[in-house]
Amino acid sequence: MIYLQFILFAIVFSILYKRYFPVSGVQCIDIKNTQLEKRNVLLDLRDYDVSSKDPIPGAVNIPIAYLKRYSHTIPKKEVHVIAENPLEKNIGIRYLRKKGYKVLGYTLTECTCKKAGSAA
Structure with missing residues (x-):
């Protein structure tokens, strides 16, 4: 019984970790910095309806729901992620x-x- 509880705890923890714990080593950078557009790929992970109301010039728009399917279309450069939340x-x-x-x-x-x- 204790093994079952431990396995259940591990599964719940891994799900919560992937979704809610901040990613280490990635910094919050202001998008108004013009240097980003020249050396990086701007990847917009927002939904199409949100990103169409507030477009970011030069960004590759792949919503998070389609990232697995279309990740091969992202150029192999350094990436700057734009997300809604x-x-x-x-x-x-x-x-x-x-x-x-x-x-x-x-x-x-x-x-x-x-x-x-700054890290957020």
């Missing part, structure tokens, strides 16, 4: 890292970075 950010960055992409930073459209380069 921390859940999209965490899931997207972890998936991209698993596929071998180097994620340099992220921007959340719900809030702005307190300081450029």
Whole structure:
């Protein structure tokens, strides 16, 4: 019985970890920084209806729900993730890292970075 409880706890913890714990080593960067567009791939993980109302010039728009299917279309460069909320950010960055992409930073459209380069 104790083994079953431990296995159940481990499964629940891993699900919560992937979704809600912040990704380490990735900084919040203000999207208004023009240097990002030249050297990185801007990857917009927001839904199509949200990103069409507030488009980001030069960004590759692949909603988080389609990331697994269309990740092969992302150029093999350093990636800057644009997400609507921390859940999209965490899931997207972890998936991209698993596929071998180097994620340099992220921007959340719900809030702005307190300081450029601060971890959030």
